Amino acid sequence: MSSLNLITIPNPLLRQKAVNVTVFDDKLEARVNNMFDIMIEQQGVGLAAVQVGILERIIVVRYEGSELSLINPEILNREGKTIDVEACLSVPGRQGYVVRDKCIRVKGQNFKGEPVEMEQTDFMARIVQHEMDHLDGILFIDKLEDFS
Numbered sequence: 001m002s003s004l005n006l007i008t009i010p011n012p013l014l015r016q017k018a019v020n021v022t023v024f025d026d027k028l029e030a031r032v033n034n035m036f037d038i039m040i041e042q043q044g045v046g047l048a049a050v051q052v053g054i055l056e057r058i059i060v061v062r063y064e065g066s067e068l069s070l071i072n073p074e075i076l077n078r079e080g081k082t083i084d085v086e087a088c089l090s091v092p093g094r095q096g097y098v099v100r101d102k103c104i105r106v107k108g109q110n111f112k113g114e115p116v117e118m119e120q121t122d123f124m125a126r127i128v129q130h131e132m133d134h135l136d137g138i139l140f141i142d143k144l145e146d147f148s
């Protein structure tokens with residue numbers, strides 16, 4: 001597979017809406033693996049496909065020993081609110097407080113196209129929400145809390 005490169009603001013791709021994945025083949029699996037490699041290399045905890053220039057609804061997450069890849073993710077249920085600091089590989093040098101749902105129920109597909117459904121809480125839920133925002137062209141800097 002070709003090597004993918006991380007894109008950063010103000011690349012206009014980061015503001016576009018990604019499309020659903022409809023073909024679940026070896027190339028998709030390779031893209032997902034490539035995304036994991038880049039996320040790990042960049043020491044990130046999550047990555048959306050658009051961050052490597054692919055406008056498809058794919059996210060990967062790696063946090064405290066848990067790894068997750070989700071295709072076409074959708075949030076089914078949200079509970080509670082929590083605030084914490086976020087940063088983004090595509091927004092170098094910035095960080096700030098963002099309010100997120102504390103507990104989410106998410107469905108989607110794995111890279112084989114099989115349906116998956118799961119609950120995530122706290123920081124893991126935060127990462128999933130941050131990455132899912134990327135799929136709709138939304139960045140964490142759009143949602144910063146102003147404490148000044």
Ligand SMILES: [Zn+2]
Nearest residue numbers: 087088089090
């Ligand atoms: Zn991000």
